[in-house]
Amino acid sequence: MDFAVVVIVEILYAVASLALIAAGLAVVFGMMRVINLAHGEFLMLGGYTAIVSVKAGINIYVAMLVVAPIVVGAIGLIVERLVIRFLYGRMLDTMLATWGLSLLLTGLVTMIFGNTTTGISTPIAGYRVGAYQLSGYNLFIIAAGFLVMAGILLALRYTRAGLIARGAMQSSDMASGLGHNPQRIYMITFTVGAALSGLAGGILAPLTGLTPTTGGLYVAKAFITVISGGAAVVAGTLSSATLFGTITQVVTLSSTPVWGDVAMLIAAVILLRLLPQGITGRFFSRQV
Amino acid sequence: MTLDRRTFLAGSAAASIAATIAGRAMAQGATIDVASIHDLSGIFDAYGKPMEKAMQLAIDEINAAGGLAGKQVKEISYDTQSQIPLYTQFGQQAALKDKVAVVMGGILSASREAIRPTLKRFNTLYFYNTQYEGGVCDRNIFCTGVAPSQSVEALIPYAMSRWGKKVYILAADYNYGQIISKWVQHYVKLNGGQTLQVDFFPLDVSDFGATIAKIQAAKPDFVVSALVGGAHMSFYRQWAAAGMKAKIPMASTTLGVGNEQIVLTKEEGDGILLAYNWSAEIDTPANKKFLAAWGKKFGADSVKEIHELAVATYQGMMLWAAAVKKAGTPDRMKVIEALETGMSIEGPGGKITVDPKTHHCTLDVVVIEVKDQKLTVVKQIPQVPPLDTQAVCDLKANPNSNIQYEIKI
Incomplete structure (x- = not known):
């Protein structure tokens, strides 16, 4: 019984961390169709921002939840103005540009911090479930993951800004004809996506050490989650994160983390063969 | 004078040729060159950086005591950036271009196996100063770290x-x-x-x-x-x-x-x-002297960076130096023969003696408990021989052996 609780918490944790990793990309790719290959680096920058802030004496929660998204959001804004805005609708060019950007960011961080592992301790103590000890920080990540998803859902569905953003993504000409400026909407959406990545990077930073190449570990998982999820930002990300998180954790628990990752990749291949448009291409297709 | 591209290229080409010639002359003459091949950046730099410092400290001490065979020792340092392919590349460079007398380096077993064959082929003596899984049987290599x-x-x-x-x-x-x-x-x-x-x-x-x-x-x-x-x-x-x-x-x-x-x-x-083999808490004159010398060279803050592999590197370098002194020359075969007489030094981790049959070392072992970020010694076991490799490897009987045995357990 206790072990069942442990397994459920581990699965929820895996789902939440996948959702967090993918959230920023879901907004940028899912809504704007911009393939941002520098997504992993945005997460990495969020992590470094949080660690640097904590070491500078800022409260760890402020560092993770406020400083990291603001800094990475600002970086995203600069990137959008300097690079991305010239490339909307040119998918291959965007890929090339953002890939170059990811190399640039990795190189810059290496120059500043060195190619070493840095980290901070998790701020929450462990707790007990029957005979088992669990990491308290996992619960924080579960809460954060679902709050972020709920936040995106509410923003897109129930706010005027969300409505305009969705409208502009569906038909920018129509949005433009109604007096909105699509360029500005794109800019804001990309910035929000980058800020979400920064937030996720900050939250995940205490759990693992960070190196300048950490982004590479995230980017594949993020793309698999978002593409398998399909067009709907929240429903897609949540459904594919749930599927892959469950598969990974169950296989990891019964064998090793290597097989956990293998199982997730096999599941993704089969899923995309059966549902090329992603999960929300067939199910929950009217959801946000 | 205006500096256009052509004059710049000509000038820099001439300068680099001059530097190469000067380098060659140095290699043949004034110094004995030794190579340090360690990960000084990347995910393994926490291991590699203090090893490199240990090399510098050992070389300083050797040179301060008058050098070896009438020459000063010069270090050539390579940063392998925690990437295995760079080991192969720098191993070749050390053996063929820089023609060093000895290579100290390699951290992960994978990196050792990346350079060991190269150094064997080009007859460049190799010291592997890391605790590892045991079983390497090759007359060109000396392993100074603890084995299982x-x-x-x-x-x-x-x-x-x-x-x-x-x-x-x-x-x-x-x-x-x-x-x-x-x-x-x-x-x-x-x-x-x-x-x-x-x-x-x-x-x-x-x-x-x-x-x-x-x-x-x-x-x-x-x-x-x-x-x-x-x-x-x-x-x-x-x-x-x-x-x-x-x-x-x-x-x-x-x-x-x-x-x-x-x-x-x-x-x-x-x-x-x-x-x-080592902890900073070991209470011997040799260890105190080593810690003091390190603090003097790299600053008191740096003393806490010293670790097992750095000490093994220092001891490896000192073993090689003692052998060169005994042989009177850095010549590879003469140094190997000197080491095979059962060469022994007193290092920070205690007495360390080369085992002639396996080229591994007999050394002291300490059981340690981590306490307040320090390595507290809880048990000392003096002079433990490398029994595992001894069970499979005999370089006296088979001097041409060149493999890593998977020791049957």
Whole structure:
């Protein structure tokens, strides 16, 4: 019984961390169709921002939840103005540009911090479930993951800004004809996506050490989650994160983390063969 | 004068030719060159940087004492950036271009196997100064670190007598982890214990949540960790964050080698058992002198960076220097023969003697408990021979042997 609780918490944790990793990309790719290959680096920058802030004496929660998204959001804004805005609708060019950007960011961080592992301790103590000890920080990540998803859902569905953003993504000409400026909407959406990545990077930073190449570990998982999820930002990300998180954790628990990752990749291949448009291409297709 | 591209190119070409010629002349004349091939950046730099410093310190001391065979010793340092292909490249460069007298280097067993064949082929003497899984049998290499029959043999019985007989093993998934985990199982069995499970992790795995749950389900008396590198550090962090420290104790064959105990907090590290050749707490004149010299050269703050591999590198360099002195020349074969007389020095980790049959070393072993980010000595075992490699390797009988035995356990 206790072990069942442990397994459920581990699965929820895996789902939440996948959702967090993918959230920023879901907004940028899912809504704007911009393939941002520098997504992993945005997460990495969020992590470094949080660690640097904590070491500078800022409260760890402020560092993770406020400083990291603001800094990475600002970086995203600069990137959008300097690079991305010239490339909307040119998918291959965007890929090339953002890939170059990811190399640039990795190189810059290496120059500043060195190619070493840095980290901070998790701020929450462990707790007990029957005979088992669990990491308290996992619960924080579960809460954060679902709050972020709920936040995106509410923003897109129930706010005027969300409505305009969705409208502009569906038909920018129509949005433009109604007096909105699509360029500005794109800019804001990309910035929000980058800020979400920064937030996720900050939250995940205490759990693992960070190196300048950490982004590479995230980017594949993020793309698999978002593409398998399909067009709907929240429903897609949540459904594919749930599927892959469950598969990974169950296989990891019964064998090793290597097989956990293998199982997730096999599941993704089969899923995309059966549902090329992603999960929300067939199910929950009217959801946000 | 205007500097156009053509004059610049001509000028810099001339300068580089001059530098090359000067370099050649140096190599043949005034100094004995030694190569240091270590990871000075990348995920293994915590291991490599102090090893490089240990080289510099040893060379300073050798030169201050008048050098070797009437010449000063000069270090040529290569940074392999934690990338195995660079080992192959720099190994060739050291042997063929820089023509060094000896190469000190290699950290992971994978990196050693990347340069060992190259150095053997080009007849360049090689010192591997790292604790490793044992079994290398090659007359061109000297291994100065502790092997499993020295460290694991001390660690496992001590840990079992303290905590119990059921063991769960976590190891890095490459040759070191695969082989050392077999050794741990061997010594667990030999002491009447039971290995519940062995799990291997690729070097980039950094999320151990599910593993920690699995370990609890298996209910071992203690955990043995042979995890390696920066990403695996998060295991100790997540283990402590889950509050496991108080429930299941831990021994490790790798922690502390890169001074992980000062990267981890007191709460994360305290109580973990280790067994190595050296600890800063060893109370001998040789160790005190070494610590003082290090502090003087690199600053008092740097003393806490010293680790097992740095000490092994220092001792390796000093062994080589003693052999060159005895031989009167840095010539490779003469130095090997001098070392094979059972060359011995008194290092920071105690007396270290070359075993002529295996080119491994007989040395002192200390069992260590991490306490307040320090390596506290809890048990000392003097002069342990490299029994594991001795069981399979005899370079006196087979001087042309060139393999790493997988020791049957």
